[in-house]
Amino acid sequence: MSILVVGSVALDSVETPFGTADRVVGGSAVFFAASASMLSKVGLVGVVGDDYPFEQLDFLSKRGTDLSGVERAEGESFFWSGRYSYDLNSRDTLETRLGVFADFKPQVPEALRDSRYVFLGNIDPVLQMEVLDQVRQPKVVVCDTMNYWIEGSRDALVELLGRVDILMVNDAEARQLAGDHSLLRAARWIQEQGPRYVVIKKGEHGAILFGPDWMFFVPGFPLEVIFDPTGAGDSFAGGFVGYMASVDSQEPEDLKRAMVYGSAMGSFAVESFSVDRFHDLKEREILHRIMEFREITAFEHQLERSRG
Amino acid sequence: MSILVVGSVALDSVETPFGTADRVVGGSAVFFAASASMLSKVGLVGVVGDDYPFEQLDFLSKRGTDLSGVERAEGESFFWSGRYSYDLNSRDTLETRLGVFADFKPQVPEALRDSRYVFLGNIDPVLQMEVLDQVRQPKVVVCDTMNYWIEGSRDALVELLGRVDILMVNDAEARQLAGDHSLLRAARWIQEQGPRYVVIKKGEHGAILFGPDWMFFVPGFPLEVIFDPTGAGDSFAGGFVGYMASVDSQEPEDLKRAMVYGSAMGSFAVESFSVDRFHDLKEREILHRIMEFREITAFEHQLERSRG
Numbered sequence: 001m002s003i004l005v006v007g008s009v010a011l012d013s014v015e016t017p018f019g020t021a022d023r024v025v026g027g028s029a030v031f032f033a034a035s036a037s038m039l040s041k042v043g044l045v046g047v048v049g050d051d052y053p054f055e056q057l058d059f060l061s062k063r064g065t066d067l068s069g070v071e072r073a074e075g076e077s078f079f080w081s082g083r084y085s086y087d088l089n090s091r092d093t094l095e096t097r098l099g100v101f102a103d104f105k106p107q108v109p110e111a112l113r114d115s116r117y118v119f120l121g122n123i124d125p126v127l128q129m130e131v132l133d134q135v136r137q138p139k140v141v142v143c144d145t146m147n148y149w150i151e152g153s154r155d156a157l158v159e160l161l162g163r164v165d166i167l168m169v170n171d172a173e174a175r176q177l178a179g180d181h182s183l184l185r186a187a188r189w190i191q192e193q194g195p196r197y198v199v200i201k202k203g204e205h206g207a208i209l210f211g212p213d214w215m216f217f218v219p220g221f222p223l224e225v226i227f228d229p230t231g232a233g234d235s236f237a238g239g240f241v242g243y244m245a246s247v248d249s250q251e252p253e254d255l256k257r258a259m260v261y262g263s264a265m266g267s268f269a270v271e272s273f274s275v276d277r278f279h280d281l282k283e284r285e286i287l288h289r290i291m292e293f294r295e296i297t298a299f300e301h302q303l304e305r306s307r308g
Numbered sequence: 309m310s311i312l313v314v315g316s317v318a319l320d321s322v323e324t325p326f327g328t329a330d331r332v333v334g335g336s337a338v339f340f341a342a343s344a345s346m347l348s349k350v351g352l353v354g355v356v357g358d359d360y361p362f363e364q365l366d367f368l369s370k371r372g373t374d375l376s377g378v379e380r381a382e383g384e385s386f387f388w389s390g391r392y393s394y395d396l397n398s399r400d401t402l403e404t405r406l407g408v409f410a411d412f413k414p415q416v417p418e419a420l421r422d423s424r425y426v427f428l429g430n431i432d433p434v435l436q437m438e439v440l441d442q443v444r445q446p447k448v449v450v451c452d453t454m455n456y457w458i459e460g461s462r463d464a465l466v467e468l469l470g471r472v473d474i475l476m477v478n479d480a481e482a483r484q485l486a487g488d489h490s491l492l493r494a495a496r497w498i499q500e501q502g503p504r505y506v507v508i509k510k511g512e513h514g515a516i517l518f519g520p521d522w523m524f525f526v527p528g529f530p531l532e533v534i535f536d537p538t539g540a541g542d543s544f545a546g547g548f549v550g551y552m553a554s555v556d557s558q559e560p561e562d563l564k565r566a567m568v569y570g571s572a573m574g575s576f577a578v579e580s581f582s583v584d585r586f587h588d589l590k591e592r593e594i595l596h597r598i599m600e601f602r603e604i605t606a607f608e609h610q611l612e613r614s615r616g
Contacts, residue, residue, distance in 0.1 A: 087489040181395040205513040217527040217604045256607040296525045299564040
């Protein structure tokens with residue numbers, strides 16, 4: 001099953017304690033596609049300016065990603081620059097220039113309108129709905145958002161939730177959206193607005209999937225060095241949706257594995273700047289990491305035990 | 309196998325968004341014993357003043373806990389009062405009065421000197437060493453500490469680590485002790501000072517066990533209401549050591565289960581004020597929660613899969 005992703009296609013300048021990267025490719029749709037394309041076929045809708053180093057997306061095309069939906073407009077590409085704190089736990093945005101992204105009107109090419117899996121990256125919920133209007137028969141709609149839209153476009157966002165199967169947000173966004181500090185109650189509130197599933201990402205602390213009557217927890221993979229946290233969340237989403245589409249199932253056991261694929265792909269993303277780690281990532285490296293997740297989380301226990 | 313625990317035996321006055329508790333029993337040794345005594349036999353060494361409501365510890369005696377090592381001194385018991393923020397993520401200490409705890413010199417009664425499992429609650433590392441000197445042949449020594457001793461008694465603490473099998477601290481303490489933001493590297497540094505195992509507690513985000521060449525992760529149990537976070541860490545320790553002593557094993561599979569018992573007992577502790585939840589906690593309730601942990605973390609995956 002192929003996946004349609006809509007989101008930002010950006011240039012990032014990033015400073016971390018380990019070095020700097022200048023005007024490298026980034027954005028939610030690019031990180032998502034770099035990750036998801038390891039597992040499924042992806043079609044990308046976005047916009048870039050005439051300054052975009054399109055050749056840096058060649059690795060996506062080689063992996064079968066359809067980039068025909070990436071509009072090339074006159075002007076500057078979406079640019080973001082930021083600096084991470086020494087412990088990588090916080091970051092300051094130094095500059096944001098929306099460029100051609102300010103007037104982005106997503107146009108889904110005819111060839112991608114039959115996509116069955118849709119990932120709506122973090123853009124205006126009104127645009128996210130316009131994307132859905134262009135997809136003929138979406139089977140699974142996964143949606144991200146952020147504090148900016150929760151505050152400024154709440155009504156549109158809540159309306160959108162009625163058409164979403166899986167909302168995937170971080171813990172602060174879930175709490176803000178539901179107006180409840182308890183993640184459990186926040187997830188239930190979101191589910192009442194429409195989504196059958198809510199995935200709450202907690203960065204280094206992992207992620208929780210809330211289903212109709214069950215939940216699943218995956219830790220963040222403990223890495224010796226986190227090189228650049230940029231894009232971890234979208235890479236998580238790419239792993240989750242990429243795996244889900246590859247098995248085309250919503251069985252709980254498959255969604256649990258999708259969570260582990262998400263956390264695995266997020267852990268790869270932070271090992272390098274930009275999407276560099278995905279350039280030559282091998283399927284056996286992914287499987288190896290999945291197995292490592294199993295080793296650090298699996299335990300067995302008998303219901304009866306003798307008291308010592 | 310029986311467990312010796314040394315630590316504070318306190319009176320707590322606590323304010324949470326859900327209510328207040330006034331001068332209820334608390335302290336690291338009490339929370340530890342309330343939790344561990346569900347799983348193993350416990351002996352407690354500590355000190356209280358002549359104002360202590362000793363009858364509130366009756367439930368421990370009924371569960372076979374040896375309280376002969378709790379000295380009753382003239383004066384006031386260790387008193388702590390604090391107020392939690394609305395989201396329970398931070399707390400302000402309103403008052404701390406050390407009382408008789410200021411002159412605490414742990415004396416291990418003869419009957420407890422053959423304990424094979426020792427839990428050194430968070431007290432002066434010099435006193436922690438004096439406790440170890442009084443135990444004839446400890447098999448497993450588990451130790452807690454805090455920022456106060458890391459800053460003020462670093463040399464004694466590092467010396468103590470050479471005699472400790474398992475250091476159990478929170479993430480901030482591990483980072484501070486090792487001077488390294490990476491938990492993975494911090495754990496390795498601590499292991500180089502002596503402990504074979506390091507357990508890093510992350511509150512609602514769970515805990516990680518670092519072994520010689522493996523690690524294990526357990527999440528915090530997602531609760532609808534966290535009533536009072538006080539004592540969660542010591543209850544975790546009680547579940548961990550209590551289970552470990554009950555099976556008297558250091559096999560990785562047993563230590564993994566010990567981690568889950570720790571997180572389960574920590575999750576019970578926060579459901580009520582003080583140690584109330586442990587008063588009539590049933591073994592089947594514990595086993596039920598262990599199984600819930602398994603459900604929210606277990607996944608299976610084949611090494612080979614077909615690409616969708």
